[in-house]
Amino acid sequence: MKLSAAQxxxxxxxGYLFLPDVFSGAEVEVLMREVPGxxxxxxxxxxxxxxxxxxxxxxxxxxxxxxxxxxxxHPRLIEPVEQLLAGQVYIHQFKINAKxxxxxxxxxxxxxxxxxxxxxxxxxxRAMNIALFLDDVTEFNGPLMFIPKSHxxxxxxxxxxxxxxxxxxxxxxxxxxxxxxxxGGLVAPKGPAGSVLxxxxxxxxxxxxxxSPWHRTIVYISACHVDNHxxxxxxxxxxxxxxxTPITCxxxxxxxxxxxxx
Amino acid sequence: MKLSAAQxxxxxxxGYLFLPDVFSGAEVEVLMREVPGxxxxxxxxxxxxxxxxxxxxxxxxxxxxxxxxxxxxHPRLIEPVEQLLAGQVYIHQFKINAKxxxxxxxxxxxxxxxxxxxxxxxxxxRAMNIALFLDDVTEFNGPLMFIPKSHxxxxxxxxxxxxxxxxxxxxxxxxxxxxxxxxGGLVAPKGPAGSVLxxxxxxxxxxxxxxSPWHRTIVYISACHVDNHxxxxxxxxxxxxxxxTPITCxxxxxxxxxxxxx
Numbered sequence: 001m002k003l004s005a006a007q008x009x010x011x012x013x014x015g016y017l018f019l020p021d022v023f024s025g026a027e028v029e030v031l032m033r034e035v036p037g038x039x040x041x042x043x044x045x046x047x048x049x050x051x052x053x054x055x056x057x058x059x060x061x062x063x064x065x066x067x068x069x070x071x072x073x074h075p076r077l078i079e080p081v082e083q084l085l086a087g088q089v090y091i092h093q094f095k096i097n098a099k100x101x102x103x104x105x106x107x108x109x110x111x112x113x114x115x116x117x118x119x120x121x122x123x124x125x126r127a128m129n130i131a132l133f134l135d136d137v138t139e140f141n142g143p144l145m146f147i148p149k150s151h152x153x154x155x156x157x158x159x160x161x162x163x164x165x166x167x168x169x170x171x172x173x174x175x176x177x178x179x180x181x182x183x184g185g186l187v188a189p190k191g192p193a194g195s196v197l198x199x200x201x202x203x204x205x206x207x208x209x210x211x212s213p214w215h216r217t218i219v220y221i222s223a224c225h226v227d228n229h230x231x232x233x234x235x236x237x238x239x240x241x242x243x244x245t246p247i248t249c250x251x252x253x254x255x256x257x258x259x260x261x262x
Numbered sequence: 263m264k265l266s267a268a269q270x271x272x273x274x275x276x277g278y279l280f281l282p283d284v285f286s287g288a289e290v291e292v293l294m295r296e297v298p299g300x301x302x303x304x305x306x307x308x309x310x311x312x313x314x315x316x317x318x319x320x321x322x323x324x325x326x327x328x329x330x331x332x333x334x335x336h337p338r339l340i341e342p343v344e345q346l347l348a349g350q351v352y353i354h355q356f357k358i359n360a361k362x363x364x365x366x367x368x369x370x371x372x373x374x375x376x377x378x379x380x381x382x383x384x385x386x387x388r389a390m391n392i393a394l395f396l397d398d399v400t401e402f403n404g405p406l407m408f409i410p411k412s413h414x415x416x417x418x419x420x421x422x423x424x425x426x427x428x429x430x431x432x433x434x435x436x437x438x439x440x441x442x443x444x445x446g447g448l449v450a451p452k453g454p455a456g457s458v459l460x461x462x463x464x465x466x467x468x469x470x471x472x473x474s475p476w477h478r479t480i481v482y483i484s485a486c487h488v489d490n491h492x493x494x495x496x497x498x499x500x501x502x503x504x505x506x507t508p509i510t511c512x513x514x515x516x517x518x519x520x521x522x523x524x
Contacts, residue, residue: 102436106473139401140448145473174364178475186402186474208473211368211407212448213440 001076003083011084015151015203018189022076022196023132027255032134032193034067035217039098045238050166054103057167058096060238067255068096072221075249077130080198081223085126088246090229092116092127093222093239096134099142104210106142106164108171111150112222113201114158115170120240121232125155127224131197134217137190142210144197144218147177149184151200172204180204223247263338265345273346277413277465280451284338284458285394289517294396294455296329297479301360307500312428316365319429320358322500329517330358334483337511339392342460343485347388350508352491354378354389355484355501358396361404366472368404368426370433373412374484375463376420377432382502383494387417389486393459396479399452404472406459406480409439411446413462434466442466485509 001022003011011017039046039055046058062072071077072094081089098104112129116122137143158170172180189197199205201222210216224230229244251257263284265273273279301308301317308320324334333339334356343351360366374391378384399405420432434442451459461467463484472478486492491506513519 102439106471109473139450140407142470145402174475177364181475188401206473208404209368209471211371211468211470213436213443 001080003080008084011198011200014148016146016148016189016197016199018191019196020191021194023194025194028134028193030255031067031071032217034065035096035134038065038096044236047167049103049105051103054100055098056105057098060094060241061096062091062094063238068219070250070254071219073247073250074254075252077132077196077221078223078247078249081128081130084128084198085223085225088226089223090226090241090244090246091221092122092224092230092241093220095220097218097220099207099210099216099218101141101210101213101215104142104216105166106209107207108161108164108169109177109204109206110158110169110171111156111202111204114155116201116230117155118170119232119235120230122224122228122230124228125201126228127201127222129199129201130221130223132219133191133193133195133197134219135215136192137195137216137218138214139188139190140212141214141216142207143188143190143216144205144207145186145188146199147180147184147204148187150180150204151202153202155202156204177204263342265342270346273460273462276410278408278410278451278459278461280453281458282453283456285456287456290396290455292517293329293333294479296327297358297396300327300358306498309429311365311367313365316362317360318367319360322356322503323358324353324356325500330481332512332516333481335509335512336516337514339394339458339483340485340509340511343390343392346390346460347485347487350488351485352488352503352506352508353483354384354486354492354503355482357482359480359482361469361472361478361480363403363472363475363477366404366478367428368471369469370423370426370431371439371466371468372420372431372433373418373464373466376417378463378492379417380432381494381497382492384486384490384492386490387463388490389463389484391461391463392483392485394481395453395455395457395459396481397477398454399457399478399480400476401450401452402474403476403478404469405450405452405478406467406469407448407450408461409442409446409466410449412442412466413464415464417464418466439466
């Protein structure tokens with residue numbers, strides 16, 4: 001999967017790129033079969049919502065689940081990122097966000113690189129997210145909202161929000177978000193399971209609560225150029241990884257090949 | 263404003279009717295000019311979100327604001343309701359819901375008539391809502407979500423939710439909502455300020471939080487057939503009104519006429 005010049009220029013201008021139907025229904029099924037078992041585990045990597053029960057996010061599943069270990073080396077996710085970051089990458093963070101039906105809570109407005117810089121001392125925003133929808137994402141189940149072009153403004157002032165949700169986050173204030181939205185508007189890319197969403201580490205984003213009866217499972221790979229690895233090891237290793245070895249991709253059929261071999 | 267036979271049959275089948283552009287921009291402006299002053303008042307009718315500051319809803323504004331008093335007798339809101347309820351109506355409840363930018367909280371899944379029956383002893387579901395958008399309602403600012411056809415199922419079992427938000431509500435459980443959505447799907451009518459949304463007293467609905475920088479102000483008139491007035495006066499008079507006099511409409515230009523006279 002090679003991004004076109006038009007796609008690269010679009011990413012640069014808007015700060016994100018949405019690619020529907022990158023993974024097949026069969027591939028999504030292979031991944032989704034693992035998800036309930038991952039969220040059921042009682043381990044620090046699995047963060048719950050404020051109710052203490054509903055899964056919010058499962059960090060580092062590639063380290064304790066064989067199928068997600070393969071996904072973390074999937075060429076359809078890694079190669080476009082290598083293209084955009086112009087070089088080899090390692091995985092800084094890997095998570096499955098649940099945004100569970102009825103109880104999935106908000107993610108307040110933030111920039112990911114804001115956290116990576118402040119908490120992990122990542123030198124530059126030569127890092128980005130590539131997300132894979134494992135459920136259909138609709139207007140009803142809490143889609144990600146982006147402020148287009150906001151990645152052009154560098155790292156914005158943020159406050160450390162430890163109250164709103166169960167997971168602490170460096171979030172932007174209302175005045176800043178209002179100003180950015182006046183300039184860039186808002187978009188909420190939606191599409192079927194198997195779609196891929198790439199976005200710049202400085203793109204301002206958030207997502208509302210999920211009141212619908214449909215889960216909204218999304219896997220996020222935060223990839224960083226190997227030269228740009230983090231310098232501070234304050235957060236747990238399963239949140240901010242410390243293995244800076246360049247990812248070597250598996251074959252394009254790595255998710256289904258495993259199935260037929262089993 | 264007379265509903266057509268097709269509109270009436272649509273309301274009966276789906277449980278709601280969406281009518282864009284019923285009120286003009288000038289009329290919306292006349293109303294919106296009053297809203298900040300209403301929400302700023304420190305009185306029991308103005309309910310705040312859990313933060314104790316953000317306005318959530320202002321009940322009975324027609325009793326303490328002259329412009330909203332006129333809206334409560336507006337023929338474009340009252341006549342279609344009289345048509346659907348087949349007779350004269352009184353106002354059971356009147357509120358301005360803020361769903362404030364950034365801080366507007368959810369309304370969990372519920373049927374309004376469930377509350378009217380349980381709390382107010384309203385004999386039958388011969389009562390309904392007519393809502394007027396005072397802001398543009400988009401996918402971003404917490405639009406109302408309806409489960410079409412759910413009004414056909416009578417009053418469903420509900421639990422009294424006094425925890426989730428600052429305002430107590432008889433809400434449906436997850437299993438019930440899941441079952442209803444499997445049958446009827448979900449819709450979220452959106453449109454510009456000035457649009458009108460009518461829905462059956464038994465139609466199951468809810469709305470997500472508002473994370474956007476745009477307020478989502480909506481006025482709700484809950485109108486009840488005069489023969490069907492409530493029998494129990496448990497809730498405050500400003501939540502469940504006790505004046506069962508039929509509404510007499512003002513002229514169609516009542517909002518702007520006042521302006522030009524002033």
